[in-house]
Amino acid sequence: MSSDLIYNLKHTRPLIIAGPCSIESREQLFSTARALQEIKQVQALRVGVWKPRTQPGMFEGLGEEALLWLRELKQEFALPILTEVANREQAEMALDAGLDGLWIGARTSVNPFALEPLFATIATRNSQLPVFIKNPLAADLQLWIGAVLRAKKAGLQNLALIYRGVACYPKYANLRAEPNWDLALEMRVNFPDLPMLLDPSHMAGKCELLLPLIFASKNYQLDGLIIESHIDPKQALTDKAQQVSPTQLTELLDYYLHENSSVVEKAMLENYRLLIDVLDQRLADILAQRMQIVEQIAQIKKRQNIPLLQEKRYAQIREKWHTYAEGKNMDLDFFQALFELIHQESLQRQAGLTHNYSVIIKGQNL
Ligand code: PEP
Numbered sequence: 001m002s003s004d005l006i007y008n009l010k011h012t013r014p015l016i017i018a019g020p021c022s023i024e025s026r027e028q029l030f031s032t033a034r035a036l037q038e039i040k041q042v043q044a045l046r047v048g049v050w051k052p053r054t055q056p057g058m059f060e061g062l063g064e065e066a067l068l069w070l071r072e073l074k075q076e077f078a079l080p081i082l083t084e085v086a087n088r089e090q091a092e093m094a095l096d097a098g099l100d101g102l103w104i105g106a107r108t109s110v111n112p113f114a115l116e117p118l119f120a121t122i123a124t125r126n127s128q129l130p131v132f133i134k135n136p137l138a139a140d141l142q143l144w145i146g147a148v149l150r151a152k153k154a155g156l157q158n159l160a161l162i163y164r165g166v167a168c169y170p171k172y173a174n175l176r177a178e179p180n181w182d183l184a185l186e187m188r189v190n191f192p193d194l195p196m197l198l199d200p201s202h203m204a205g206k207c208e209l210l211l212p213l214i215f216a217s218k219n220y221q222l223d224g225l226i227i228e229s230h231i232d233p234k235q236a237l238t239d240k241a242q243q244v245s246p247t248q249l250t251e252l253l254d255y256y257l258h259e260n261s262s263v264v265e266k267a268m269l270e271n272y273r274l275l276i277d278v279l280d281q282r283l284a285d286i287l288a289q290r291m292q293i294v295e296q297i298a299q300i301k302k303r304q305n306i307p308l309l310q311e312k313r314y315a316q317i318r319e320k321w322h323t324y325a326e327g328k329n330m331d332l333d334f335f336q337a338l339f340e341l342i343h344q345e346s347l348q349r350q351a352g353l354t355h356n357y358s359v360i361i362k363g364q365n366l
């Protein structure tokens with residue numbers, strides 16, 4: 001079965017992996033797996049055996065008990081099965097249970113100390129085993145690259161990548177993780193031969209937001225999806241809001257795999273709106289940050305008795321905006337007007353903070 005997964009890694013596009021966030025009971029595992037096996041586009045099952053929870057006291061997976069059910073499931077189940085491992089003991093147990101592939105979660109791929117013994121253990125047992133490496137929670141390309149280099153150094157031969165977005169504060173556009181597609185694209189440039197799947201579930205955090213992300217990943221030419229699906233999401237013990245039922249998954253995959261229909265176009269519209277929301281929020285954050293810095297500058301100017309409007313500095317920034325506009329192929333007048341607006345607001349804020357000052361803004365004495 002792991003040979004099917006190796007074949008699919010190399011040849012099947014899109015590669016679709018689906019399954020529950022966590023194994024919660026024998027019944028939930030078997031009914032979910034059987035339903036997913038009926039979906040013809042699904043090539044492998046993902047299951048959570050050990051769950052890295054953000055806060056203590058939450059359901060942390062069933063561990064060895066779940067592995068016993070997986071051994072039993074494997075007797076009847078045609079698809080390869082993958083799980084997440086975070087240390088060498090878990091890797092040994094998962095391999096003893098005959099699982100066909102492993103993934104390294106975002107809380108583990110961030111940690112070189114954890115990765116070295118883990119990769120060494122897997123490589124000693126089976127260097128051909130498919131191992132998927134998720135991007136670390138932190139938006140750090142070098143850490144993700146480092147995780148792959150460590151896996152290669154350990155001798156693992158069948159690697160793949162999973163992009164799941166990065167942790168951010170505050171949240172962008174209601175998403176659980178920020179899409180930051182540039183990070184995924186940069187990683188592709190570094191490892192063009194490694195397949196990269198999107199994990200839209202942990203990026204979205206909510207079923208309603210999955211579709212736009214799935215379409216975005218298609219636009220960015222990622223190689224497939226690893227998506228959470230539960231036989232009865234409302235009853236799920238972990239990640240309830242983001243797990244889709246097998247029926248919902250079938251619908252999502254129908255959209256994902258169809259080209260050029262008006263349904264797809266409408267879904268794309270949603271995708272673009274979502275991206276606009278992300279960018280607008282970022283614009284607002286950046287402007288607010290700029291104004292905070294402007295206020296710090298105002299305090300210094302006041303203490304040091306420096307006039308608010310510095311003609312030379314103003315001309316320099318104006319020139320830089322001109323260069324930015326040219327470099328990004330943006331309308332020069334639009335960028336000029338935007339700059340004037342931002343600069344004027346900055347001066348007004350400074351004048352407000354340093355009210356004993358007089359400052360010339362657009363010919364007016366404030
Ligand atoms: C998971 O895939 O179940 C998971 C915990 O994801 P991540 O490591 O991306 O948070």
Ligand code: MN
Pocket residue numbers: 021022202228238239
């Ligand atoms: Mn999950």
